[in-house]
Structures are given as C-alpha cells and as structure tokens.
Amino acid sequence: MTHLEDLDIFARVVSTGSMSAAGRALGLSPAVISKRIKRLEDRLGTRLLQRTTRQISLTEAGEGFHERIRSVLGAIEEAEAFVSGRSGQAQGTLKISAPTSFGRQHIAPHLLPFMQAHPELTINLMLSDDFTDIVAGGFDLAVRIGDLSDSSLVARRLAPVRRLLCAAPAYLETHGMPATIEDLARHILLPAHNHDAWKLEGPEGAITYRPEGPLITNSSEVIREAVIAGLGIALRSTWDIGRELKEGRLVQVLPAYEGPKTLALSAVYPSRQFLPVKVRLFIDYLAGLYGPVPYWEG
Numbered sequence: 001m002t003h004l005e006d007l008d009i010f011a012r013v014v015s016t017g018s019m020s021a022a023g024r025a026l027g028l029s030p031a032v033i034s035k036r037i038k039r040l041e042d043r044l045g046t047r048l049l050q051r052t053t054r055q056i057s058l059t060e061a062g063e064g065f066h067e068r069i070r071s072v073l074g075a076i077e078e079a080e081a082f083v084s085g086r087s088g089q090a091q092g093t094l095k096i097s098a099p100t101s102f103g104r105q106h107i108a109p110h111l112l113p114f115m116q117a118h119p120e121l122t123i124n125l126m127l128s129d130d131f132t133d134i135v136a137g138g139f140d141l142a143v144r145i146g147d148l149s150d151s152s153l154v155a156r157r158l159a160p161v162r163r164l165l166c167a168a169p170a171y172l173e174t175h176g177m178p179a180t181i182e183d184l185a186r187h188i189l190l191p192a193h194n195h196d197a198w199k200l201e202g203p204e205g206a207i208t209y210r211p212e213g214p215l216i217t218n219s220s221e222v223i224r225e226a227v228i229a230g231l232g233i234a235l236r237s238t239w240d241i242g243r244e245l246k247e248g249r250l251v252q253v254l255p256a257y258e259g260p261k262t263l264a265l266s267a268v269y270p271s272r273q274f275l276p277v278k279v280r281l282f283i284d285y286l287a288g289l290y291g292p293v294p295y296w297e298g
Contacts, residue, residue: 004076006040007069009033010048014066015095015138018056025093067135067270074276090118090278096125097134097142101220101240102265103127106296107143107286114285121278129194129220134270140279141269143286145237147260153268156283159290162238162297163259165198166250168230178233178254181209188232189213193220198235202257211235235259242296265290 012022019033026033041048048062058066077092098107103125111123126132126139134142134153145161171188178184181202189211192198198209215226220240227234228244233253244250267283269275 003040004073006036006043007073009036010040011066011069011073011138013037013049013056014058014062015093017138063135066138070135070270074279077276090121090281092120092278093122093124094141094278094282095137095139096123096282097132097137097139098125098127099143099145100127100129101224102143102145106239106290110289114282118278118281134268140276141267141283144266144268145263147262147264153270155266155268156287157264157266158283158287159265159292159294160261161259161263161265163235163263164238164255165200165233165235165253165257166227166241166245167233167253168228168249169251170230171232172251172253174230181207181254181257184209184211184233184254190215190223190226190232190234192235193217193223199260200235200257201260202254206260207257239265239294239296265294 009022009026009028012025013019013033016022016025019030019037022028023030023033037049044061044065046061047059048065050057050059096107104127107125111125115121115123126137132139132142134140143158144155175187178187181200190213191211198211200207200209213232215223215231217223223234224236224240226232227236228241228249236250237259238245241250245252267286269279269283
C-alpha cells in the first residue's frame with residue numbers, strides 16, 4: 001500500500017517545482033525527498049517526474065497520478081480538520097493562479113481580511129497572463145476570465161465580465177467619434193496584447209473584428225495605459241477601466257457593440273469531490289467580494 005507521506009511529498013514537489021523547496025517546506029533534506037520519490041516510483045513501477053539539472057516536470061503518468069491523489073489528500077486534510085474541531089478553518093498553503101492585471105487590482109488589495117480571518121493559512125498567489133495548467137502546476141484553484149463553457153474543470157461563476165470599446169476624450173476630439181463599426185477602419189486601434197480578435201455582439205449579432213494598429217506589446221497593461229493616454233481605441237474590460245470611465249478619463253465608443261454576455265470571472269478547480277476547506281472558503285470570499293454586480297460597475 002502506498003504510504004500517504006510519500007504522496008504528500010510527491011504533491012509538495014509538484015506544487016513547489018523543486019525537491020529543495022519541497023524539502024524546506026517539509027523540514028527534510030533534498031536527498032531524503034529524492035529517495036522518497038524514487039521509492040514511490042519503484043512501488044508504482046513507473047516514472048512520475050522528469051528530472052533535469054534546471055527543472056522538474058511531470059511525466060504523463062505523473063500528471064494523471066497527481067490529479068487523482070489531490071482529491072485523496074484534500075479529503076484527508078478535511079477529515080483531520082473535522083476530527084480536531086477545525087473544519088471551518090483554512091490551513092496549510094493555498095496556491096492560486098490569476099491573470100496579472102486582475103490579480104494586482106482586485107485580488108491582492110483584498111487579501112488582508114481573508115488572511116486575518118485564517119491565520120493558519122499561507123497564500124501563494126501566482127500572477128500570469130499565460131494559460132496555466134492548474135493540475136500540472138499544483139494549483140488549488142485558478143481565477144479565470146472568459147467563456148469556460150467547454151472547460152473540463154469545475155468552474156464557479158464569480159461575476160459577469162463586461163467588455164467595451166473605449167477611447168480618451170482627447171483622442172476623440174482629434175479624430176472624431178466613430179458612428180458605425182465600419183468607421184473603425186479610419187481610426188487608430190490598439191489590438192489586444194495577445195493579438196486576439198475583438199469578439200463583439202451588436203445589432204447584427206455576434207461579429208469578430210480583427211484590429212490593426214501601430215502598437216505591438218505583450219503586456220495588457222501597456223494597452224491600458226496607451227488608451228488612457230489618448231493613443232487610440234481599445235477593447236477593455238470594465239474591471240480594468242471602471243474608474244477611468246467614472247472619472248471621464250475614458251469614454252465608451254460604439255455603445256451598441258460590447259463583448260459577449262457569456263464572458264465571466266470564474267474560479268476553476270480540478271474536482272468537485274472532496275473540495276478542501278481552504279479552497280471553498282476562498283472561493284466563497286471572492287464570490288461575496290465581487291457579487292452579481294461587481295463594485296467596479298457601481
């Protein structure tokens with residue numbers, strides 16, 4: 001029978017990305033960690049981790065194994081918390097993936113009350129605009145923005161996401177306000193940092209518009225600052241530019257055209273079964289914080 005401690009060590013190596021970091025977290029030397037991982041692989045008869053001098057990555061078998069033991073370890077954690085009378089408390093480390101700008105603006109500023117309410121919990125918040133494999137990365141949950149109807153992960157909707165075309169008043173004073181979607185061809189446009197087409201819904205239904213413009217960047221925040229500065233027209237989410245709209249520093253353009261109503265802010269996690277207390281409490285906290293009408297829309 002597989003030792004539960006070996007499973008915990010394996011899961012910790014995956015979540016930290018190295019045997020040294022896992023050893024520091026567990027109070028064990030890297031040599032002991034390596035020995036326990038090898039013992040686990042020998043018992044299972046397959047390699048779980050690919051080791052190089054620079055990094056550790058999951059094999060295909062390791063990825064499937066990790067996905068399945070997460071629910072087991074989560075169930076054990078909940079069972080221990082229940083027996084000790086602490087089933088309502090979050091403990092351990094909560095590893096979260098979130099988009100860079102959203103995490104900086106709408107997660108980081110609100111961590112203090114949650115962490116004060118759960119002093120035995122450590123938050124590991126990783127911000128990235130890349131699509132993160134939460135299972136392979138050892139994440140407990142990810143905050144994602146988009147249409148997740150085709151996702152294989154469990155998703156809980158936290159808030160609607162509204163995207164609209166906008167520009168600074170100074171830009172519109174110089175170039176004029178477009179009256180039709182065709183007028184955009186005569187304006188300076190700021191394409192998305194990831195080169196995605198603009199998906200809009202208007203009077204004629206869903207349309208896809210591919211903007212071309214003079215600014216190319218890999219940073220969404222560069223596009224944000226450029227549209228505020230008056231460089232051109234951009235498609236932005238209200239969670240990103242809500243304050244600028246309220247203050248009049250940005251103006252909505254072509255209000256008949258906005259992003260799809262299926263867009264949402266969601267918390268996603270691998271499995272509904274044996275959801276750890278720390279994950280459930282944090283998701284509930286975010287849902288209460290944002291609500292059906294997020295504060296950035298007020």
